[in-house]
Amino acid sequence: MNTVGKQTDPAGARKPLAIWGAKGPALIVAEIIRLRGEYDVVGYLDNLNPDRRGTGFGGARVLGGEEELGNLWESGVRHIAFAFQNNHARLRLAKMVKAKGFELATAIHPTACVSASARIGAGTVVRAQSAIGPETQIGENCIIGYGAMISHNCLIGDGAHLSSGVNVAGSVKIGRATWVGIGATIIDPKSVGDDCVVGAGAVVTNDVPDGVVAYGVPARVVRANDRASVEST
Numbered sequence: 723m724n725t726v727g728k729q730t731d732p733a734g735a736r737k738p739l740a741i742w743g744a745k746g747p748a749l750i751v752a753e754i755i756r757l758r759g760e761y762d763v764v765g766y767l768d769n770l771n772p773d774r775r776g777t778g779f780g781g782a783r784v785l786g787g788e789e790e791l792g793n794l795w796e797s798g799v800r801h802i803a804f805a806f807q808n809n810h811a812r813l814r815l816a817k818m819v820k821a822k823g824f825e826l827a828t829a830i831h832p833t834a835c836v837s838a839s840a841r842i843g844a845g846t847v848v849r850a851q852s853a854i855g856p857e858t859q860i861g862e863n864c865i866i867g868y869g870a871m872i873s874h875n876c877l878i879g880d881g882a883h884l885s886s887g888v889n890v891a892g893s894v895k896i897g898r899a900t901w902v903g904i905g906a907t908i909i910d911p912k913s914v915g916d917d918c919v920v921g922a923g924a925v926v927t928n929d930v931p932d933g934v935v936a937y938g939v940p941a942r943v944v945r946a947n948d949r950a951s952v953e954s955t
């Protein structure tokens with residue numbers, strides 16, 4: 723395993739980038755982006771709080787909401803990083819900005835340990851001290867939390883969020899837009915479906931079907947995942 727990638731580009735070679743999101747997750751992504759040195763953070767987008775436009779945040783300013791995309795493009799910005807927790811919103815807005823010609827920036831913390839044979843999709847954020855094993859594939863627009871451990875040959879679907887300290891054994895499959903809560907464990911070779919929530923601290927010892935909330939030790943399906951808003955933006 724290696725700690726992946728280059729740390730800094732030569733001075734002046736950094737590409738301008740906007741971060742979509744202006745809360746805690748955006749601070750985390752900004753820190754990774756600045757450590758990697760590939761992009762300059764020109765500001766933050768916040769669709770939910772128009773009153774924050776122009777206010778200082780995370781070493782730059784809140785630029786406004788989605789209506790600012792045109793101005794960003796005009797000013798030469800081509801890259802956007804997503805930094806909020808609502809999995810479905812990340813997937814929807816990423817599709818929208820790609821259709822406008824923007825590219826999704828991937829943010830991998832320099833202390834993340836990523837196998838040379840792992841694949842990480844565009845727009846995915848990999849936080850500090852996490853590890854991703856050989857031949858594991860992480861989809862687009864995922865969040866891999868602080869200290870999450872994902873072993874070999876796993877398949878993690880687009881828009882999935884694995885919270886801090888999640889432990890995923892080898893050959894596990896996690897579906898699209900699924901949220902795995904802090905400290906949960908998934909043993910091999912089990913799978914968790916699309917659009918699920920796995921509760922904090924759960925131990926998944928059986929396959930979890932699509933569209934449910936499961937938690938406990940061992941994890942049991944508790945109900946349908948009918949609250950798409952269970953995660954805050």
Ligand SMILES: CC(C)(COP(=O)(O)OP(=O)(O)OC[C@H]1O[C@@H](n2cnc3c(N)ncnc32)[C@H](O)[C@@H]1OP(=O)(O)O)[C@@H](O)C(=O)NCCC(=O)NCCS
Pocket residue numbers: 885886902903904905919920921922923924935936937938944945952
């Ligand atoms: C699973 C979860 C989404 C909530 O599910 P919910 O069905 O809305 O649960 P409720 O809050 O209504 O609680 C219902 C019951 O389940 C229990 N419960 C909730 N989450 C639990 C969990 N992860 N493990 C065990 N029991 C849990 C509650 O204590 C409550 O028990 P009670 O009825 O005896 O009081 C949430 O508790 C959770 O685990 N979220 C993950 C948080 C996290 O990881 N945050 C990190 C952010 S990056």
